[in-house]
Amino acid sequence: MPRTSRFFNPREGYQALNQVTHSDDEDVKDLPQAKHSQTLFAWLLAITIVCTVLDFSMIFWDRFLRVDPRSASTSDELERLPFQNPYLNLEILYKNPDFKSSAHDPIINTVPVIAQVSNREHQTTFSPFQRYKSVVQSKAPTYERRLIVTNELESIAQFRVLDFGMENCSLSLTVPPRNSTEDTLYTDLGDSVVLDVWSLPARHKLDLFNLSWSKLPQPRAHIGQMNASYGKTYHMPSFQCESQSYQTFAISCSSPGCLVNVTGKDMGPSGLYMYQSQTV
Numbered sequence: 001m002p003r004t005s006r007f008f009n010p011r012e013g014y015q016a017l018n019q020v021t022h023s024d025d026e027d028v029k030d031l032p033q034a035k036h037s038q039t040l041f042a043w044l045l046a047i048t049i050v051c052t053v054l055d056f057s058m059i060f061w062d063r064f065l066r067v068d069p070r071s072a073s074t075s076d077e078l079e080r081l082p083f084q085n086p087y088l089n090l091e092i093l094y095k096n097p098d099f100k101s102s103a104h105d106p107i108i109n110t111v112p113v114i115a116q117v118s119n120r121e122h123q124t125t126f127s128p129f130q131r132y133k134s135v136v137q138s139k140a141p142t143y144e145r146r147l148i149v150t151n152e153l154e155s156i157a158q159f160r161v162l163d164f165g166m167e168n169c170s171l172s173l174t175v176p177p178r179n180s181t182e183d184t185l186y187t188d189l190g191d192s193v194v195l196d197v198w199s200l201p202a203r204h205k206l207d208l209f210n211l212s213w214s215k216l217p218q219p220r221a222h223i224g225q226m227n228a229s230y231g232k233t234y235h236m237p238s239f240q241c242e243s244q245s246y247q248t249f250a251i252s253c254s255s256p257g258c259l260v261n262v263t264g265k266d267m268g269p270s271g272l273y274m275y276q277s278q279t280v
Contacts, residue, residue, distance in 0.1 A: 087164040087243065094165065094280045101280050107166055109274040110267060114145045115156045115208035119252070122213040126153075145264040147173075147272045149195060151253050156216070157272055158206050158248040161241045165280035169241035171197060171249060174269045175262055177231035185228055188257030195226040195251050195260065197236065202248040216250070225254060228262070235275060247274065 093099055113128045129146040147155050161167065175183055178191075185193050198220040206217075226234050241247055251272070253260070264271020 090164050101165070104166065104278050106275055106277040107162060108267065108269055109159050109162055109169075109276055110264060111145055111157050111159055111272075112143075113208050114147055114264075114272065115206075115211045116148050116153045117156060117211060117213040117216065117250075118152055119154060119213060120152050125210055125212045128208060143266060145271055147251065147260060147262045147264070149251055149253050149258060149260040151256070151258055154213075155251045155272075156200075156206070156208065156211060156248070157251070158202065158208065158246055159274045160205075161243050161245050161247060162276060164243045165278060166276040167241050167243055167279045168238050168277045169247065170238040170275040170277075171226075171236045171272070172233060172269065172275050173226050173228055173262070173272050174233040174264075175228055175230055176270075181230075183230075183263060184259060184261040185230060186257070186259040187255040191230060193228040193258055193260055194254040195228055195258075196222060196254045197224050197226055198250040198252065199223045200248040200250055202246055205246065206248065217248070220250060226251075228260060233269065238275075238277070240279075241276070 094101060115128050116126045118124050118126070129144070129148070145157075147157075149155050159169075161169065173195075175181070175185065185191050187193050200217050200220050202217045223239075224236050226236060228234065262271050264273060
């Protein structure tokens with residue numbers, strides 16, 4: 001009897017039932033954690049897929065669709081962007097009556113290259129003259145600007161005005177003496193050549209290495225003449241030129257049978273250049 005009552009002890013059966021119920025409660029509590037883990041995994045998987053797609057899209061764009069910046073840099077769009085003025089409020093400073101400005105010598109403004117265009121072959125492009133000198137085992141361009149003018153060819157020179165307060169400009173031409181130069185001046189009337197000077201309304205930098213008559217800005221304005229003679233310097237009348245602006249000129253023959261071939265060298269007053277004198 002005692003063995004039987006111990007086998008059917010209600011307290012032991014109740015305790016066993018409690019153990020099973022407790023295990024079920026823990027499983028129920030684990031369900032939200034499992035759902036949270038699944039949601040986090042789904043988000044991580046989605047982010048990974050999106051990043052992978054973006055990576056492959058950027059690779060495809062860079063390989064097949066991206067525009068070469070070197071080709072964009074040769075377009076006129078970049079050249080048309082205005083220069084930012086590096087001089088801030090200097091005009092206010094110089095308007096102060098108590099401020100005394102220093103005297104400055106005139107400066108010589110030269111161009112890196114002078115281009116030629118044909119007034120007969122309007123679509124033809126000429127490569128600007130460039131001479132090279134040997135440097136070690138390579139070659140480097142010499143700083144020379146060649147003014148070439150005939151009855152068919154015109155020379156195009158574009159200057160960018162330097163420095164604030166040096167805004168009184170004069171286009172100038174210096175030709176060495178005949179016995180000390182290889183420069184050529186010739187007309188049917190003698191050695192003194194009369195050149196017409198035109199102002200071109202260029203507000204941006206011209207591509208002088210890819211220039212033709214048809215690409216010149218119009219309309220041009222005749223601003224005077226130059227007398228080119230051996231051993232002499234000719235200065236045209238001065239004009240106001242805003243700092244950082246472009247001043248573009250076309251030089252053509254006025255005399256019949258004209259031939260001019262004058263080379264400007266280095267940074268000095270040689271060949272065609274622009275004189276800038278003080279205005280403040």
